[in-house]
Amino acid sequence: MEQQIASKRRYITGFDGLRAIAVLGVIGYHLWPDRIVGGWLGVPLFFILSGYLITDLLLQEYGRTGRIKIWLFWIRRLKRLIPALLVMLLATSVIIFWYFKPLLYNLRSIVLTNLVYVYNFWAIKHGGSYFDQWHNPSPFTHLWSLSIEGQFYLFWPIIVLILVRLKVSRRKISSGLMIGALLSAILMAVFYSSTNLNRVYYGTDTRLFAILLGASLAFIWPSNKFKLVVKPAVKRSLDLIGWLALAILLFALFTLNGQWAFTYYGGMFLITIVMMVLVAVTAHPASTFSKLLHHRILRYLGTRSYSIYLYQLPVFVIYSRFTGHPAKLLDNIIEIIWVLVLAEISYRYIEKIFKGTPIWSKIPRNGGIQIYAASALFLLVSGTQAILTPQAGQDPPKTSLENRLTKNKQQLAQANKKAKIIAKQNKKAASSVKPADQTLLDQYAINEQQFEKMQKIPVSAVGDSLLLNAAPNLQKVIPQMTVDAKIGRQMTDVINILKTLKDQHNLADRILITSGTNGTISKEQISQVMKIAGDKRQVYWVNDFADRNWVGLNNQNLQQQAKKYQNLKIVNWNILASQHSEWLGNDRVHPTPTGSIEYTKSILRIILNTGKDQ
Numbered sequence: 344m345e346q347q348i349a350s351k352r353r354y355i356t357g358f359d360g361l362r363a364i365a366v367l368g369v370i371g372y373h374l375w376p377d378r379i380v381g382g383w384l385g386v387p388l389f390f391i392l393s394g395y396l397i398t399d400l401l402l403q404e405y406g407r408t409g410r411i412k413i414w415l416f417w418i419r420r421l422k423r424l425i426p427a428l429l430v431m432l433l434a435t436s437v438i439i440f441w442y443f444k445p446l447l448y449n450l451r452s453i454v455l456t457n458l459v460y461v462y463n464f465w466a467i468k469h470g471g472s473y474f475d476q477w478h479n480p481s482p483f484t485h486l487w488s489l490s491i492e493g494q495f496y497l498f499w500p501i502i503v504l505i506l507v508r509l510k511v512s513r514r515k516i517s518s519g520l521m522i523g524a525l526l527s528a529i530l531m532a533v534f535y536s537s538t539n540l541n542r543v544y545y546g547t548d549t550r551l552f553a554i555l556l557g558a559s560l561a562f563i564w565p566s567n568k569f570k571l572v573v574k575p576a577v578k579r580s581l582d583l584i585g586w587l588a589l590a591i592l593l594f595a596l597f598t599l600n601g602q603w604a605f606t607y608y609g610g611m612f613l614i615t616i617v618m619m620v621l622v623a624v625t626a627h628p629a630s631t632f633s634k635l636l637h638h639r640i641l642r643y644l645g646t647r648s649y650s651i652y653l654y655q656l657p658v659f660v661i662y663s664r665f666t667g668h669p670a671k672l673l674d675n676i677i678e679i680i681w682v683l684v685l686a687e688i689s690y691r692y693i694e695k696i697f698k699g700t701p702i703w704s705k706i707p708r709n710g711g712i713q714i715y716a717a718s719a720l721f722l723l724v725s726g727t728q729a730i731l732t733p734q735a736g737q738d739p740p741k742t743s744l745e746n747r748l749t750k751n752k753q754q755l756a757q758a759n760k761k762a763k764i765i766a767k768q769n770k771k772a773a774s775s776v777k778p779a780d781q782t783l784l785d786q787y788a789i790n791e792q793q794f795e796k797m798q799k800i801p802v803s804a805v806g807d808s809l810l811l812n813a814a815p816n817l818q819k820v821i822p823q824m825t826v827d828a829k830i831g832r833q834m835t836d837v838i839n840i841l842k843t844l845k846d847q848h849n850l851a852d853r854i855l856i857t858s859g860t861n862g863t864i865s866k867e868q869i870s871q872v873m874k875i876a877g878d879k880r881q882v883y884w885v886n887d888f889a890d891r892n893w894v895g896l897n898n899q900n901l902q903q904q905a906k907k908y909q910n911l912k913i914v915n916w917n918i919l920a921s922q923h924s925e926w927l928g929n930d931r932v933h934p935t936p937t938g939s940i941e942y943t944k945s946i947l948r949i950i951l952n953t954g955k956d957q
Contacts, residue, residue: 360625365648384618422697473601516562517563582624654681669891
């Protein structure tokens, strides 16, 4: 027997569980980016939930009253979001001002743009990549998503009110929103650039599709129109679809790399559609997921997901700087505990206090008002001091390494141009090389015959900042080496560059690769490189030395694949760097000028002892 439709506004029981999955995914990605590589998908899941819930509430309000009180909606949203955000921003600013002054740079712009919900626009130009957790990570990078939601809350109630007053059918509106979501996904593909992910990852236009999909669902799947009990066949269908969607989502959380081109050429959009289906199933009170995702642990995390999201990255970044070493498992546990404690404080004493009215009646008696007033005064005064310090209004100065890399980058274009000219000369001209002076030979530990040999070898070098750091040394000895190096470069970029070079017939018979410091290298990616190289090209791959959890696995994959491919030779920089810490700079990754010469020598030794010219 079917029960009546739940026509009144209801609490959707499974949504807290979905919020929990979303925030756990984000935390998992920030702690273990090499394992939970798709944890960033928690953000579009949040977007879908926001799009659905906000639209559903607005439609219900119009259905009950015949109008939408936009000003009251905005006030409710501000009370829900701004207090906890402001406290986190100020508290983090104070800690940065007291203990971690290098993080003060640009703090003023970061705080102000977050408070007016345009931080994502600022981050496109000034922020670091969301996927680069190596180069001076910011405790505020994750806040870009709140800005997009804030922009949605500003404009969406006006749009909804216009649409419903025009009496456009819900199906047509839903279809229009689906088309809008598709256009947003197309924009993501159009603006995608492997060398600058910020534009597509932080852009409102390129990320709006998740919110639009949620809003579209609300028009045709309203939460107050479901039957509380349905026929067994309908329930089985709902559950089957739900389990399939959940399985796909969990698989994506562990596999969908946010730096793959596929992700931006439709992969993210497809997974977002799957998540929309999961939201739809969970919203139905008759589905198993409505109850399954209402488990008390998930419910606890879900109700506190906003505060958990706010505090997770500040805790991770500040804790890492405090300890001075990459986090191990025990560190991760401590970090998670800190996040949960701070989130609980934020939820109990900020979020719940500002939820509803009146505010003052919810503050505990017996000194509660005085504690709130003193805390607010302290945060405002200390936080303002941090934000107004001159350093907070400046871009961070470049380190000696950054200056060196900038200089090398400027010299690279001329050196590559010279290398191409030499490569085009005939054999007779190419063999007419000037003898090296003894200082150069001694510096790189090679003899005159070896030097002459290196002068005649064309090499295509592709890599990250380690290659950029060593490029002048390498090109001094190997003048026919063309170098394509960039700070923060990922393995996916290296593969794309190699493909382009090959398609343009510019890929030399010898390939040098430096990649792996900034992220994972899979066996499949190594195989892709070797497929591009073919059997006739020699590939020299420099492994990595860095105290990051993915580096060991990268090096292991390289060693295993070197046994499979005879034309793959590994330059074992890991062993040399581990034995000579004096060769490394302050970051314990990039070689000093002296270390860069040793880095170059290690590459030269492998090239001279392998390949068809040995």
